[in-house]
Amino acid sequence: MIIVERTYTPKAGASGLVGLLKSVNEQNIKNSMPKLKIYRKFLGSHGVIMTIQEWDSLEKYNQSRTIVREIESSTGLFKRIYPLLDKTHETAILEEV
Secondary structure, eight states, rough: EEEEEEEEEEETTOOHHHHHHHHHHHHHTTTTTOEEEEEEEESEEEEEOEEEESSSSSHHHHHHHHHHOOOOHHHHHHHGGGGGSSSOOOOEEEEEO
16 A cells, blocks of 8 residues: 655645645546545645545556546646645655555
């Protein structure tokens, strides 16, 4: 099992990120992908949102990336997310030991 953790840092004054990430989660579930857990960072930079998603394997996660790019409703959501961000989201992949 792996965990994919993404960190989204919004621009100052940007709003709507959480709602868009909840819509991404709905698309994931609709397309048989694991649920996103969405967290707001409590300390540190203001407004930072983190998502966590559990996958059975790195291979399945990589396959999903191709699928997501082919789903217009998903790519459309990310086109709305990216302008809200101060920088590109950061992705960490954690493997169970």
